[in-house]
Amino acid sequence: MSGLSRHSVLPGFGLSLGYTLVYLSLIVLLPLAAVFAKTMSLSFVEFWAIVTEPRVLASYRLSFGTSLLAALINTVFGLLLAWALVRYSFPGKKLVDALVDLPFALPTAVAGIALTALYAPNGWLGQFIQGDLGIKVAFTPLGILVALVFIGLPFVVRTVQPILEDLDSEFEEAAASLGASRWQTIRYVVLPVLLPALLTGFALAFARAVGEYGSVIFIAGNIPMVSEITPLMIITKLEQYNYAGATAIAVVMLLLSFLMLLLVNGLQAWTARRTGRNR
Amino acid sequence: MNAVVASLPGGRTSSQTRFERNSATAEQSWVRAVVLTLALVFFGLFLLLPLIAVFVEALRKGLEVYWTALADADALAAVRLTLLTALIALPLNLVFGVAAAWAIARFEFRGKHLLLTLIDLPFSVSPVIVGLMYVLLFGAHGWFGSWLAEHDIRIIFAVPGIVLATVFVTFPFVARELIPLMQAQGKEEEEAAVVLGARGWQVFWYVTLPNIKWGLLYGVILCNARAMGEFGAVSVVSGHIRGLTNTMPLHVEILYNEYNFAAAFAVASLLALLALLTLVIKTWVEHRTHTSGHRH
Numbered sequence: 001m002s003g004l005s006r007h008s009v010l011p012g013f014g015l016s017l018g019y020t021l022v023y024l025s026l027i028v029l030l031p032l033a034a035v036f037a038k039t040m041s042l043s044f045v046e047f048w049a050i051v052t053e054p055r056v057l058a059s060y061r062l063s064f065g066t067s068l069l070a071a072l073i074n075t076v077f078g079l080l081l082a083w084a085l086v087r088y089s090f091p092g093k094k095l096v097d098a099l100v101d102l103p104f105a106l107p108t109a110v111a112g113i114a115l116t117a118l119y120a121p122n123g124w125l126g127q128f129i130q131g132d133l134g135i136k137v138a139f140t141p142l143g144i145l146v147a148l149v150f151i152g153l154p155f156v157v158r159t160v161q162p163i164l165e166d167l168d169s170e171f172e173e174a175a176a177s178l179g180a181s182r183w184q185t186i187r188y189v190v191l192p193v194l195l196p197a198l199l200t201g202f203a204l205a206f207a208r209a210v211g212e213y214g215s216v217i218f219i220a221g222n223i224p225m226v227s228e229i230t231p232l233m234i235i236t237k238l239e240q241y242n243y244a245g246a247t248a249i250a251v252v253m254l255l256l257s258f259l260m261l262l263l264v265n266g267l268q269a270w271t272a273r274r275t276g277r278n279r
Numbered sequence: 280m281n282a283v284v285a286s287l288p289g290g291r292t293s294s295q296t297r298f299e300r301n302s303a304t305a306e307q308s309w310v311r312a313v314v315l316t317l318a319l320v321f322f323g324l325f326l327l328l329p330l331i332a333v334f335v336e337a338l339r340k341g342l343e344v345y346w347t348a349l350a351d352a353d354a355l356a357a358v359r360l361t362l363l364t365a366l367i368a369l370p371l372n373l374v375f376g377v378a379a380a381w382a383i384a385r386f387e388f389r390g391k392h393l394l395l396t397l398i399d400l401p402f403s404v405s406p407v408i409v410g411l412m413y414v415l416l417f418g419a420h421g422w423f424g425s426w427l428a429e430h431d432i433r434i435i436f437a438v439p440g441i442v443l444a445t446v447f448v449t450f451p452f453v454a455r456e457l458i459p460l461m462q463a464q465g466k467e468e469e470e471a472a473v474v475l476g477a478r479g480w481q482v483f484w485y486v487t488l489p490n491i492k493w494g495l496l497y498g499v500i501l502c503n504a505r506a507m508g509e510f511g512a513v514s515v516v517s518g519h520i521r522g523l524t525n526t527m528p529l530h531v532e533i534l535y536n537e538y539n540f541a542a543a544f545a546v547a548s549l550l551a552l553l554a555l556l557t558l559v560i561k562t563w564v565e566h567r568t569h570t571s572g573h574r575h
Contacts, residue, residue: 009470010385011479017382020394023375027447028400031412034422038415077321084318087298088311096319098562102326104501105554105561107508109528110547113535114329117336117544124332150325169297169304176303182310185303211405214510214528218535231407231511238411238515243420250408257403265396 035254038247050248055224056233060252063230066141067209070148075202078156079194085157086164100158103151108214115147116219139221144229147216148209155208156201163197163275196271200264207260211253333551337544348534348542349549356522357530357546360438364526365506368445372502373495376453380491381483384461385469395458401450409447410515413440436518441526444512449502456498457491464490493568497561504557508550 039047050056084090085097103111119126119137129135137143167190175185213231220227228236230253237246298304299311306314338345348354379398383391401409415421417434427434434440468490472482488495510528517524519533527550534543 008386008466009473010466010482011473012381012483013386013388016378017386017388020375020379020382023378024394024397027443027450028397031409031416031447032400032404034415035408035412077318080314080318081322084315087296087304088315089295089299090315090319094562096322098558099322099326099330101558101561102330102554105504105508105557106330107510107528107531107547107550107554109510109531110333110508110550110554111329113531113543113547114332114336117332117540118328124328146325150329153325169301173301173303182306207403211403211408213405213407214514218532231405234405234407234411235515238414243415243418246411247415250405250411253405253408257405261396261399261403 032254035247035250038244039251042244042248046244047248047251050245051252055228056230056249058225059228059230059233062141062144062227063210066144066148066229067206070145070152070209071202071206073145073149074152074156074205075198078153078201078205079160079198082157082160082164086161101154103153108151108212109218111150112147112215112218115143115150115215119143119146119219138219139223139227141227143219143221144216144227147219148212151212151215152205152209155205156198159197159201159204159271160194163194163271166275167193193274196267196274200267200271203260203264203267207257207264210260211257330551333544333547336540337548339544340541344541345545345548348539348545351542353522353525354530354542354546357525357527358549360441360525361507361527363438364442364445365503367442368449368506369499369503371446372449373453373499375450376455376457376498377495379454380457380461381487383458385466398451398454398458401447404447406448406509406511407515409444409512412447413443413516417443435516436520437524440516441513441524444516445506445509448509448512449506452502452505453495453498456494456501460491460494461487493564497564497568500557500560500564504554507553 042050081096081100085093085100116123116138118124119129121127121130121136121138123138126137129137135142137146171189172185175189176182180188211231213229213235216229217232220229220232222228222232230249234246234249234253237243237249305311379394382388383394414435417423417427417440419428419435421435434443468486469482472486477485507526508528509526510532513526514529514532517526517529519525519529521533525533527546531543531547531550534540534546
């Protein structure tokens with residue numbers, strides 16, 4: 001072990017790394033391996049038949065579609081919110097800043113029933129949206145979108161905010177003194193610096209939304225082919241004791257998640273290179 | 280830079296940000312008004328309103344119904360189980376977080392980048408899949424299912440399964456907070472302590488711990504919020520046995536599905552209070568680390 005940790009006088013390398021690896025293997029890697037091992041009990045034809053069932057395909061379309069849209073909404077409004085928090089002064093700013101993390105701290109089931117209470121046909125907002133506009137929110141894909149916007153809200157704000165805070169106003173002063181309009185300065189000077197952070201926040205919000213369960217199932221209505229998300233399909237198969245079926249869908253989701261993780265890692269490295277920040 | 284901008288003449292109030300005082304970084308007032316309105320309406324609609332709804336719905340039928348719902352034996356059992364779960368999951372992930380941060384931030388070794396990615400992995404696994412994994416391992420038809428049945432050990436649909444699922448979903452929190460913090464601080468202080476003759480645990484106790492205590496608290500707070508609030512993963516392995524394997528979030532679901540909305544929101548309001556407390560402590564820690572120059 002000591003051969004690996006060259007030039008260090010500090011003790012505890014073997015103990016700390018050994019413990020880390022054992023704990024990681026037991027808690028994370030072994031259970032994940034079980035999922036992939038279970039899939040191996042299926043032939044490829046069986047696997048393919050499960051993951052392309054019409055009801056499952058409909059759930060991918062719904063999960064990925066609403067997650068993508070929710071992440072886009074969060075990118076736009078997250079940027080506006082981050083901008084307001086860094087650049088403007090307004091009453092209650094500290095409170096707003098602290099509450100942005102609420103979706104990280106609030107249990108998803110609580111968020112789920114609260115949003116349903118707001119958007120149900122007889123709910124606080126639902127009675128007006130459905131009564132006056134004729135749009136049904138809860139128990140439709142639109143309700144799922146609302147829940148996913150809620151849980152993804154902090155990601156873009158919290159990735160963009162620190163970059164915006166660190167951004168030296170010298171660049172904007174230079175642009176202004178060279179005759180650029182404010183919009184040109186933002187478009188050509190500020191936004192390019194924020195781009196990697198925006199993309200990272202988008203990817204994080206999307207990845208979280210695809211796997212989300214607790215806040216969605218209350219407001220989704222869970223109607224087959226219409227408002228069943230992919231995680232719910234796993235639960236449905238499990239409740240029918242169809243472990244192989246549940247696992248096959250889980251593998252599809254896991255592969256996508258790993259792909260997103262790689263993408264986020266790459267984006268964060270890009271952010272670090274662009275801005276000189278470590279995180 | 281800050282001082283120069285702040286001293287520019289202009290006569291505006293000091294509560295304005297440096298960007299608003301500087302004509303090169305300030306937008307026209309109508310742009311500012313539009314951005315602020317959009318941002319705050321979005322905030323109010325998607326964050327503030329759901330939070331208010333929890334408390335209003337909880338108290339809709341009056342305080343008496345509220346207290347009755349909380350004093351219910353099944354609700355109290357759910358509170359106890361949630362506390363127990365967090366009490367087991369937190370120390371486990373705390374020790375892991377410190378060990379991982381010590382190895383990663385203090386030593387150079389091959390595969391460090393891969394290890395960092397693997398530590399982040401639990402964040403990108405859907406909670407439902409977390410539950411499924413433990414069912415595949417410890418369920419009646421799982422890898423260890425028959426062995427566990429022979430020895431009369433129950434993990435799935437029992438408390439150990441709930442704890443395992445919670446440990447998984449809260450796995451990265453402390454490590455993620457400590458690793459960048461310890462990397463930023465560097466190892467000079469600890470090396471100096473070793474050169475001066477301190478033993479390993481003395482170095483950790485008297486040099487490292489005082490430096491990382493706020494980061495540690497920060498990680499523990501976030502870890503605790505998730506541990507007490509986890510729904511999807513716990514839902515799969517719990518079996519939903521009232522009074523036995525029901526955590527608070529699961530109890531909320533059961534009450535809600537029975538159309539007992541006032542009681543569901545009453546239990547939910549406790550969880551919402553926990554979330555608010557978490558945010559208060561988090562903001563306070565951020566403020567402390569900000570002023571003492573340890574911000575990361």
